[in-house]
Amino acid sequence: MATTLEQQAEQAAESMTDLVERLARAARTAQAVLARMPSPERARALELAAQALRRAAPDVLAANARDIAAGEANGLSPAMLDRLRLDEKRLEGIAQAVADVAALPDPTGDVIDRTVRPNGMVLERVRIPIGVIGIIYESRPNVTADAAALCVRAGNAVLLRGGSEAVHSNRAIHAALVAGLVEGGVPAAAVQLLPTQDRAAVGAMLAAAGLIDMIVPRGGKSLVARVQADARVPVLAHLDGNNHTYIDRSADADMAKAIALNAKLRRTGICGAMETLLIDACYPDPHGLLEPLLAAGCELRGDARAQAIDPRILPATDEDWDTEYLEAILTVGIVDGIDDALAHIARHSSKHTDAIVAEDAAVAERFLSEVDSAIVMLNASSQFADGGEFGLGAEIGIATGRLHARGPVALEGLTTYKWLVRGSGQIRP
Known part of the structure; x- marks a missing residue:
């Protein structure tokens, strides 16, 4: 018996859930490896990724031309086409941003503060990676590189879900970046691009509590509103710029x-x-x-x-x-x-x-x-109003909320902290 449309939709959603779970679990394993990598090794891997992106410039620009042609045929606005369009200068800027992130100080391991309690216990708050971050974005293929570079530098794995209007550009940039990162010893699963434009994949990411640690939406007001309304994962919101x-x-x-x-x-x-x-x-x-x-x-x-x-x-x-x-x-x-x-x-x-x-x-x-x-x-x-102009190398987005991070979100905004307590046998009376 043929399945109903409702059953077909349910099956599609289930397959997207399975896909996101598989990718997120692989990302979690890769993130553990990435977090153990010495900071200079992560920086070197990003330098290699920037070089790989430069070498892949003809492929990336050809892929972008396909996206531009499709966007024009589909009636994308001039503003959207401008966000989408790459040329040699813009692509070099994307590669340089990756190299700039590699040169930034790594915030992980920084001691935020240190206190000694009257009983002799030493308490420290230390910056650590957030873990697995999901980025849902539209139009701008540079986000693929910026997000990957920032997440890797701060020891995070990332799941990227770009918009359909930039699908060929995103895939070409992602392939180049991963080639360079792997050459530098970073697991390929640390930076993954969802292999589908099915909208159910977005819903699966938003529901992936326990698998994805934070979602960052970058796009129009309707995308951000949907993410904030449906997410069961913490969201770092980037609202419109009025x-x-x-x-x-x-x-x-x-x-x-x-x-x-x-x-x-x-x-x-x-x-x-x-x-x-x-x-x-x-x-x-x-x-x-x-x-x-x-x-x-x-x-x-x-x-x-x-x-x-x-x-x-x-x-x-x-x-x-x-x-x-x-x-x-x-x-x-x-x-x-x-x-x-x-x-x-x-x-x-x-x-x-x-x-x-x-x-x-x-x-x-x-x-x-x-x-x-x-x-x-x-x-x-x-x-x-741009992370690069603020000396942050690049940005995941500009957060307009009040919690965790605000303004251009770069390396520090992609970390959290844990308490380290060192004692010498103290027991609580």
């Missing part, structure tokens, strides 16, 4: 124009891109601030006072103030000073990255102190 830049009345005009233009248009498809520009009503030249954006082809949507500045500014809807566009669209609001700016950001920010341009030190310090975001900037473009 980022604001506030131009105070005291801002230097040339600096304000340069930062606003860069924050929005350097790369519109990254999570650090500015999505809302707030301008103090007393700023002396709002038109001069907005003209370069309009001239560069950016669509502006604003409130009534912003629209009065230039007839090319379209009316903003309520939804616009909460939208991560990831393209050349910007919402513009006129606010009555720092209090109004802070209130607007508190209502609409996704708590990713928010910035102020100001020369008034008191206003700047209020903004830095009172904006409750993972990254708060003064007189700098929000496009710097």
Whole structure:
């Protein structure tokens, strides 16, 4: 008798559960080996992985071209295509990021603090790897390399589940990285890419409590929402980047124009891109601030006072103030000073990255102190919201929650700690 659609779906889910369990158990075994490897050996394996990625550049770029062609045929947005696209320069940047991670200090084994109790017992908190980490991500093939490098450097095994739009790129990058890592003595199962694009695999990863120690989602709001709603594994959430830049009345005009233009248009498809520009009503030249954006082809949507500045500014809807566009669209609001700016950001920010341009030190310090975001900037473009730019080598993502890690998550964010207690025969009275 033919199975029903419901039975077929159940069987598929069961097979994905079996697959994820098998991969996770292999990852656990590999992680134990990886954690015992001396730090210099792990670093050397990553250097070899970077070299292997450079050697594989023709294969990776050919695979990426297949993904780009499929994305264009399937109507991917320009922002998504930009995230997906690789060229020689971007691929070299990915390889260099792997090499940079190899050169970073290894946090594992660091003694966070040490105390001696009155009874003579010595207590230490020591950093250790988290274990097996699952990364669920969309579009960006660089995440395959960044996640692998960071996890290996910190002694973690990783299960990677990339999006279907980057499937060929991810497989080519993964194959090159693993070849280099294995040459350096790292077990192949320490870095595994799920061999399927079946969506049931995501559900199986989210349900793999006890097999996967932490899930990191990197993608759109719907992906992160699903992960947070369904996961039985702890989640390190990377939410959307609805980022604001506030131009105070005291801002230097040339600096304000340069930062606003860069924050929005350097790369519109990254999570650090500015999505809302707030301008103090007393700023002396709002038109001069907005003209370069309009001239560069950016669509502006604003409130009534912003629209009065230039007839090319379209009316903003309520939804616009909460939208991560990831393209050349910007919402513009006129606010009555720092209090109004802070209130607007508190209502609409996704708590990713928010910035102020100001020369008034008191206003700047209020903004830095009172904006409750993972990254708060003064007189700098929000496009710097990136682990590499923070000197972290690379990043797993930018965490916008409050627990464990916040902001760009790199090596330290991929560790936990344990207590080491050394006694000399003490017993508790």
